[in-house]
Amino acid sequence: MKPEIKNLLLACFQSKELFLDLYFENCICIAISEDYDVYELTKYQRIDFKLAGVLFYNKEANLIQVFGVDPRLRGKRYGFFLLKYVTQYLIPEIRPKGTIIRLHVRVSNKRAIDLYKGLGFQIEERVESYYQYTDDIEDAYLMSYST
Numbered sequence: 001m002k003p004e005i006k007n008l009l010l011a012c013f014q015s016k017e018l019f020l021d022l023y024f025e026n027c028i029c030i031a032i033s034e035d036y037d038v039y040e041l042t043k044y045q046r047i048d049f050k051l052a053g054v055l056f057y058n059k060e061a062n063l064i065q066v067f068g069v070d071p072r073l074r075g076k077r078y079g080f081f082l083l084k085y086v087t088q089y090l091i092p093e094i095r096p097k098g099t100i101i102r103l104h105v106r107v108s109n110k111r112a113i114d115l116y117k118g119l120g121f122q123i124e125e126r127v128e129s130y131y132q133y134t135d136d137i138e139d140a141y142l143m144s145y146s147t
């Protein structure tokens with residue numbers, strides 16, 4: 001995993017929530033720069049831009065597995081533009097129309113939930129103690145979006 005991405009994710013999540021090498025093996029990694037340019041990163045690509053946010057999409061499972069914006073840059077719509085690119089441009093290019101994309105989010109994570117709802121995600125179910133392997137055990141909402 002590239003150090004820039006690893007550092008950003010460690011600033012966003014508890015390390016127990018991250019399975020860093022696994023994500024890079026199984027997912028498409030999409031990054032947004034401080035200039036709001038979006039990049040699909042290959043494993044060995046150099047990051048020659050200032051990284052603002054990153055998202056990992058598992059295309060076999062149709063799951064968004066990781067999504068985070070640098071804590072210093074939150075509230076500037078980086079997350080919105082990154083997720084919008086992935087759901088409205090990237091996935092429709094590589095998957096048939098009507099594909100269901102899913103993600104899990106902590107029930108307390110209002111900011112992320114509002115963002116997902118704003119882009120058309122809906123709550124499918126509440127999953128009890130989904131984050132049981134973390135320091136603060138919590139339920140998740142399973143949310144979904146149809147392309």
Ligand SMILES: CC(C)(COP(=O)(O)OP(=O)(O)OC[C@H]1O[C@@H](n2cnc3c(N)ncnc32)[C@H](O)[C@@H]1OP(=O)(O)O)[C@@H](O)C(=O)NCCC(=O)NCCS
Binds near residue numbers: 078081112
């Ligand atoms: C969730 C996260 C990716 C959002 O990224 P961001 O770039 O800060 O979000 P944006 O600036 O694009 O905001 C998009 C929407 O989020 C919501 N939002 C933004 N700031 C908010 C705040 N302070 N309080 C509540 N909602 C907020 C709003 O709905 C906003 O839409 P609006 O701009 O039309 O009002 C970011 O907060 C993050 O990295 N959090 C930690 C990691 C995480 O929780 N990831 C998601 C795991 S499922």
